[in-house]
Amino acid sequence: MNDPFNEIIQKCVPNDHSRQVNSEYYIDYVFNKDKNIRRIMDLGCGSGDSFEYFISRNSKITWIGLDTVSSPEVNIRVRNDLHFVAYDGVNIPFDDNSFDVIFCNQVFEHVRYPDLLLKETNRVLRPEGYFIGSVSSMEPYHSCSLWNYTPYGFSILVEKAGMELIELRPSIDAITLIVRKGMGYPHFFSRWWNKESPLNRVISLFGKVWGKDQRFINKIKLSFCGHFCFLVRKPLLEVLHG
Numbered sequence: 001m002n003d004p005f006n007e008i009i010q011k012c013v014p015n016d017h018s019r020q021v022n023s024e025y026y027i028d029y030v031f032n033k034d035k036n037i038r039r040i041m042d043l044g045c046g047s048g049d050s051f052e053y054f055i056s057r058n059s060k061i062t063w064i065g066l067d068t069v070s071s072p073e074v075n076i077r078v079r080n081d082l083h084f085v086a087y088d089g090v091n092i093p094f095d096d097n098s099f100d101v102i103f104c105n106q107v108f109e110h111v112r113y114p115d116l117l118l119k120e121t122n123r124v125l126r127p128e129g130y131f132i133g134s135v136s137s138m139e140p141y142h143s144c145s146l147w148n149y150t151p152y153g154f155s156i157l158v159e160k161a162g163m164e165l166i167e168l169r170p171s172i173d174a175i176t177l178i179v180r181k182g183m184g185y186p187h188f189f190s191r192w193w194n195k196e197s198p199l200n201r202v203i204s205l206f207g208k209v210w211g212k213d214q215r216f217i218n219k220i221k222l223s224f225c226g227h228f229c230f231l232v233r234k235p236l237l238e239v240l241h242g
Helices: 004-012 024-033 050-057 114-124 151-160 174-182 187-193 198-209 214-223 236-241
Strands: 039-043 062-068 084-087 099-105 125-136 164-170 227-233
Touching: 004 151, 004 164, 004 214, 024 050, 024 125, 024 227, 039 050, 050 062, 050 099, 099 114, 114 125, 114 151, 151 164, 151 227, 164 214, 174 187, 174 198, 198 214
Parallel strands: 039 062, 039 099, 062 084, 099 125
Antiparallel strands: 125 227, 164 227
16 A cells, blocks of 8 residues: 655655755745745744844845734744734735745644644735745644644645645754753754754664665655655646636
8 A cells, every 4th residue: 555655755855965954944945946035924933033034035025924912932022123913823914915935934833723824824825935934743742832743744734725835854853852852951952953963864874874865865854853844835826727
């Protein structure tokens, strides 16, 4: 019997490299791909930390941060120099086709109605616009988290919402996140957000020893990941024929 996960692997897991990435990887990707990006929404923006990275890529963008009225991250927000908008966790208060990019970093594990919010994400994204970010896969409970996602499960939700999953890449491994929580979140674990985490290094090493290609190594990393990153696009055909 065919495993649906293998279909996702063949379609959405790249073979160019198997490095661990974070959400900024796909910010760089979309700016390199599309020179006309101007309107950005950070969905679940928290304190607004993504603004600086986006503005460093293009100083002409309009950045809007969207989040609920109260959350652990919103409650510690101190800056008031950015455009923040509050919403009810489902209904996004913007017109159809309003944004070129919607960025969502480690948010959907906290979303009460992910299928409804993904439909709203699709609605406010312009045709051929990008939905990018990362989400928890096997991360321990944190900050009122509700769920974890498998790459296959996330792909089902995205496609049901009317969007197209283009690419998945592994981020930090699950064992590192489990040990991090067990040790009380020591600061030195932060080094592995931006560089290959321990289990990912082991998987890369054994993949090379066994002579496996980059897609196979990505598949194994995705099978044991704490987070994974995604590149999703709103198809043009939905607007033309929907």
